Amino acid sequence: MATALSASSTPPLLEVDNITVHRGGVPVVRNVSLSVQQGEFVGIVGPNGGGKSTLLQSILGLLACHQGTVRTMGHAPLSSPVRGRVAWVSQAAANLPSNVRLTVRELVRLGLSNHRTWFRPFNRDVQEVDGAIELVGLTEVADRDVSHLSGGQRQRAVIARALVTKAEVLLLDEPLVGMDRASRNSLLRLLDGFCHDENKTIVMVSHDLAAIRQSAHRIIYLEQTVRFDGPSSEFPSLEALAELRGIEDVHDGHHHDHGEAHCNHDHGPSSVTVGIQEAE
C-alpha cells in the first residue's frame, strides 16, 4: 500500500505541459506535452530542424517557453532544488577546440566547477572524478590530452563530465555522431546500465533510429510537435511515419531502401538513420 501510495504521489521527474517555444519569433516547438519518470531511457528522434535541441534547452530552462510549463522534480527548471540534478551534454559538446590543452581528468573535473566545493576535501573531488572516468571506461587514458582521443573517447569524456555532477537526469543531444559501431554500442550499453543499475533517467536525442531503438525504452518522434510517443517496439515503420507526416513517397516505389529506415553510408553500414532528410 505504502509503495503504491508513494508511487502515485511522486511527481514525474520531468513534466512538459503543452509548451510552445519560439526561436527568431517563429514557433519551432508547438504544443508539446510529455512526462518522464525516474529510470526511463527516452529517445527523441525527428528530422533536422524538428525542434529536438530546442526542446532539451527548454527542459533545462535555457530557453523560455512562449506558452506552457516545464517542471523538473516538481520545480521550475534552474530553481535551486533542481540545481545539479540535471546534466546536459550539448550537441557537438565533444568537438572541443583542438588548441585547448586539457587532459581527460582536467576536463571531467570541470564538471564539478559549479558545485559548492569549498567545504569538500580535495581528495573527494579526485575520487569522484576518477570514479566518473572509470564509469565511462577511460581510466587508461585519464592523463591523455583530449585532443588525442578518438571521437568515441571524447564523447565518453564529456559524458563523464556530466556524470561527475551526480545528476539524476542526463539530457544528451546527439551523443552518437561520429562514433564507430563498436564505440556506439558500448556507449549505449553504458547508458543502459546507468538506467538499470543507478536509476538514472536519460533523455537522448539522436537521428540514429537504429541506435535509439536498440537502447531506449520509449521513443518520441518530434517534428515541431510530438507525432509519436510510445514503446520502442511500437515505433511505426517509415511508411507509416511518412503518412503521419503527410509525405508521399516521391520515389514511387523505385528506391533501393526497403524496410523502415535507410542506411547512411557516411556512418558505416551499421548506422541506420531516420530517412527524413531524403524525403525533404
Ligand SMILES: Nc1ncnc2c1ncn2[C@@H]1O[C@H](COP(=O)(O)OP(=O)(O)O)[C@@H](O)[C@H]1O
Ligand atoms: N538560435 C536560433 N535562432 C533562431 N532560430 C533557431 C535557432 N536555433 C535553432 N533555430 C531554428 O529552430 C528550429 C529547430 O531547431 P533545433 O531545435 O536545433 O532542431 P533539431 O535539434 O531537431 O535539429 C530550426 O528551424 C532552426 O533553424
Ligand SMILES: [Mg+2]
Ligand atoms: Mg539538434
